Amino acid sequence: MTSSRLEARLKEAQDKGRTALIPFLPAGFPDKNRFFDELKALDRAGADIIEIGIPFSDPVADGPVVEAASQECLARGASLAWLFQELPKHRSELSAEIVLMGYVNPFMQFGWSDLAEKAAALDLAGMIIPDLPLEESPEIEAILTRHQLDLIPLVGLNTSPERMHLYADRARGFVYFVSILGITGAKNVLSPELKSKLEQARQIFTQPLALGFGLSSPDQVQSVQGSVDAVVFGSALIEHIRQGGSGGSFLRSWRSGEQETGIGQ
Amino acid sequence: MKNGYFGEFGGRFVPEILMPPLLELEEAIRDMLPGRDFQDRFQALLRNFVGRPTPLTRLANLSRELGFELWLKREDLAHTGAHKINNTVGQALLAKQMGKQCLLAETGAGQHGVATATAAALLGLDCLVYMGAKDVHRQQINVRRMELLGARVVPVEASTQTLKDAINQALRHWIKEQDTTHYCIGSVVGPHPFPGLVRDLQAVIGREARAQFQEQTGTLPDQVLACVGGGSNAMGIFHPFVDDQSVGLTGIEAAGRGTPGCYHSATVNQGSPGVLQGTKTYLLQTEDGQILPSHSVAPGLDYPGVGPEHVHLQQSGRVAFVQVNDRQAVEAFQCLCRKEGIIPALESSHALAHALSLKGSLSSETQVLVNLSGRGDKDLDIVSEYCSMEGN
Numbered sequence: 001m002t003s004s005r006l007e008a009r010l011k012e013a014q015d016k017g018r019t020a021l022i023p024f025l026p027a028g029f030p031d032k033n034r035f036f037d038e039l040k041a042l043d044r045a046g047a048d049i050i051e052i053g054i055p056f057s058d059p060v061a062d063g064p065v066v067e068a069a070s071q072e073c074l075a076r077g078a079s080l081a082w083l084f085q086e087l088p089k090h091r092s093e094l095s096a097e098i099v100l101m102g103y104v105n106p107f108m109q110f111g112w113s114d115l116a117e118k119a120a121a122l123d124l125a126g127m128i129i130p131d132l133p134l135e136e137s138p139e140i141e142a143i144l145t146r147h148q149l150d151l152i153p154l155v156g157l158n159t160s161p162e163r164m165h166l167y168a169d170r171a172r173g174f175v176y177f178v179s180i181l182g183i184t185g186a187k188n189v190l191s192p193e194l195k196s197k198l199e200q201a202r203q204i205f206t207q208p209l210a211l212g213f214g215l216s217s218p219d220q221v222q223s224v225q226g227s228v229d230a231v232v233f234g235s236a237l238i239e240h241i242r243q244g245g246s247g248g249s250f251l252r253s254w255r256s257g258e259q260e261t262g263i264g265q
Numbered sequence: 266m267k268n269g270y271f272g273e274f275g276g277r278f279v280p281e282i283l284m285p286p287l288l289e290l291e292e293a294i295r296d297m298l299p300g301r302d303f304q305d306r307f308q309a310l311l312r313n314f315v316g317r318p319t320p321l322t323r324l325a326n327l328s329r330e331l332g333f334e335l336w337l338k339r340e341d342l343a344h345t346g347a348h349k350i351n352n353t354v355g356q357a358l359l360a361k362q363m364g365k366q367c368l369l370a371e372t373g374a375g376q377h378g379v380a381t382a383t384a385a386a387l388l389g390l391d392c393l394v395y396m397g398a399k400d401v402h403r404q405q406i407n408v409r410r411m412e413l414l415g416a417r418v419v420p421v422e423a424s425t426q427t428l429k430d431a432i433n434q435a436l437r438h439w440i441k442e443q444d445t446t447h448y449c450i451g452s453v454v455g456p457h458p459f460p461g462l463v464r465d466l467q468a469v470i471g472r473e474a475r476a477q478f479q480e481q482t483g484t485l486p487d488q489v490l491a492c493v494g495g496g497s498n499a500m501g502i503f504h505p506f507v508d509d510q511s512v513g514l515t516g517i518e519a520a521g522r523g524t525p526g527c528y529h530s531a532t533v534n535q536g537s538p539g540v541l542q543g544t545k546t547y548l549l550q551t552e553d554g555q556i557l558p559s560h561s562v563a564p565g566l567d568y569p570g571v572g573p574e575h576v577h578l579q580q581s582g583r584v585a586f587v588q589v590n591d592r593q594a595v596e597a598f599q600c601l602c603r604k605e606g607i608i609p610a611l612e613s614s615h616a617l618a619h620a621l622s623l624k625g626s627l628s629s630e631t632q633v634l635v636n637l638s639g640r641g642d643k644d645l646d647i648v649s650e651y652c653s654m655e656g657n
Contacts, residue, residue, distance in 0.1 A: 056554070056555065057424065057555040057556045058424070058429065058430075058433055058541060058542070058556055059433075060279075060280070060433050060436050060437065060542065060543075061280045061437075061440075063437075064423070067423060067424075068423075071424065074555060079553045080553065081553065103540075104278050104540040105539045105540045105541060105548075105550070105554040105556075106553055106554035106555070107554075108539060108540060108554065109539065109550070109552065109553060109554030110553075110554070130280050131278045131279055131280060131540070131543070132278065133277065133278075133279060133280070133281050133284050134281070134284075135267075135268065135276075135277060136276055136277060136278055153281070154280065154281050154282075155281055156281060156282040157282075158282055158285045158443070159281060159282070159284075159285075160285070163281075163284070178280075178281075178282055181282060181440060181441055181443070182437075182440060182441050183437050183440060183441075
C-alpha cells in the first residue's frame with residue numbers, strides 16, 4: 001500500500017510544531033465563481049487541507065448554517081458533476097491537499113467507480129462521508145483505495161475503544177474526531193471529557209487526528225494544541241464569508257492566533 | 266445476508282455518533298422484546314388500551330355491487346384512530362425498559378405524533394415531536410391533540426417543511442440527546458433496526474386478520490391490499506401472509522394528481538435506488554441524487570422514500586405495487602362513507618380505490634382484504650377543499 005499524502009501533509013505541520021488548518025467550504029459557496037476565488041484565498045492563506053462539501057438536500061449531520069449554504073448552492077446548480085467540470089481549470093493554482101466531504105446518495109448516484117476515477121484524475125486525496133459508518137464502508141473503501149483515495153473515518157465522544165480499534169485497523173489519511181455529540185456549527189465548549197477522550201484516541205490511532213464540528217474561534221485551537229494534529233472549521237468560515245469577510249482573512253486570524261501564543265515558531 | 270438488510274436494501278447509513286444508540290436499541294430488541302415481562306405488558310396494553318383485536322368486517326353492500334367478497338381489517342377502530350398506536354405503545358414500553366425518559370418522534374400528518382404522545386402520556390415519558398412547519402399549519406387539530414397529551418411540538422422550518430425534514434431534525438436531536446431519549450420512528454423506514462422493529466410491532470394486524478379470516482370463512486383471503494407511504498400498515502398486514510403463496514399481496518402507492526410530471530409519492534413504482542435517512546431503498550430523486558418533494562392528497566403517504574423491505578418484496582416478486590391518484594382516492598373515500606357507513610382515512614382510501622377498480626375482473630368467490638389503516642375524521646377539511654377545487 002502506498003503511503004498517504006494526507007498523512008504526510010499533516011506530519012509536515014506536526015514537525016513544524018503547529019496544528020494544521022482544514023477549512024470546509026460547500027461547492028458553489030458563496031456563489032459559483034467566487035467559490036474558486038475563496039478556495040485560492042484559503043490556499044494562499046495557508047490551508048493545509050481543504051474540504052470541499054458536496055451539497056445534499058438532506059444533510060443529517062449538519063447544522064442550520066451548513067444546511068442553508070447547501071440549499072443555496074443546490075439552487076444555483078452546484079453539484080458533483082459541476083465541480084468535476086470546473087475544478088480542473090483551477091486545480092493547478094491550489095497547493096493544499098483536497099478532500100471531498102459529502103453524503104452517500106449524491107456520490108452513489110454519480111457512481112462510485114466514476115467518482116473515484118475522476119477524483120484521482122483531479123489529484124484529490126480522499127473523501128469524508130459522514131453517513132457511511134464502518135459496517136457499510138468496505139466495498140466503497142475498496143474502490144477508493146484502488147485509486148489512492150483515502151476514506152477518512154469520523155469518530156466521536158461516544159465511540160467505544162473497541163470501535164476505535166476497528167477504525168484504526170482501516171483508517172487512512174487522518175481520523176476526523178467530532179468534538180461534540182451534535183451537528184456541525186453547534187455551540188461548543190471544549191470539555192474535560194473531550195480532552196480525556198482525545199487522549200484515548202491518541203493511544204489507539206497511529207493516524208493523525210483532526211478535530212471538527214463546532215469550532216468557532218482561534219483560541220479553541222490553542223486549548224487542544226498537542227492533543228490533535230489538525231482542526232476543521234466550516235460553519236464559522238461560512239458565517240464569516242456571509243458577513244462580507246473573505247476566507248483568506250478568516251484563516252489568517254487563526255494563524256495569527258497561533259503566533260501570538262508562540263505556536264508555529 | 267448483511268446485518269439489517271432485506272436483500273440489497275436496508276442497512277445503517279448513519280453518522281458514527283448515532284451508532285451507539287442504534288446498537289443499544291438492537292441489543293434491547295434482542296434481549297427484552299421476546300421476554301415474558303415485555304410481552305405480557307405489551308399484549309395487555311394492546312387488549313385493554315388500544316382495543317385489540319380490531320374487527321374484520323365484511324362489506325355486504327359493496328361486495329354485492331363489485332361482484333366479489335370485500336373485507337376490511339378495521340385499524341380505524343384502534344385507539345387514536347389508526348394503526349400507528351400499535352408501534353408507539355410497543356416502542357414506548359421498550360424505551361421505558363431501557364431506562365429512557367423521553368420519546369422523540371417525527372410526524373407528517375400528525376397521526377404518528379398523536380400516537381407517540383398518547384403512549385408517552387400513558388407510560389409517564391416526556392414527548393418531543395418534530396413536525397414540518399407546513400404540516401403544523403395544515404394539521405392544526407393534531408397539533409392541539411399532541412399538546413393536550415403533554416407533548417412538545419417543534420415546527421421545522423428547513424427545506425420543504427414536511428415529513429422528510431422533520432425526520433432529519435429528529436435524527437439531529439437524537440444525536441444530542443441519545444442518553445436519555447428513545448427515537449420512536451413512525452414507519453418501517455430509517456436505519457436498522459427500525460424497519461424490522463416497526464414491522465414486528467405492526468405484524469399484530471396481519472396475525473389477527475389471518476386468524477379472523479380463517480375463523481369466519483375457513484380459508485385465507487385471495488388478495489391483501491394496503492396503502493404504502495413509508496409502509497408500516499402494509500408491512501404489518503403483509504408480514505404474516507408472506508409465506509402463504511396463495512395470498513396475493515399488493516401495495517398501493519399515491520400517484521398524486523396522476524398527471525405527467527406531477528409530484529407524487531409512488532416511490533417503488535417511479536423511484537430509483539438510493540440512500541436517505543439511514544437506509545438504502547427506493548427514492549424520488551434527481552439524477553444528482555437530490556431528494557425531490559413528494560405529494561399526495563393523503564398527508565400520511567407524502568414521503569419521497571419507502572421502507573426497504575417493501576422494495577425487496579417487490580423485487581423478489583412477492584408483492585405487487587400499483588398506483589392510485591388523488592381523485593380515485595377521494596372517490597373511494599366518499600364511496601365507503603355512503604355505502605358502508607365508514608369514514609376512512611385518505612391514506613387507506615388509496616387501497617380501497619384499488620379494490621374498487623377490480624370490479625368485473627374477479628370471480629364472485631374471490632376474497633379481497635383491505636387494510637383500513639385509519640379513520641378519516643382528520644381528512645374532512647382536505648376532502649371538502651379538494652372537492653371545491655375540482656368543482657364536484
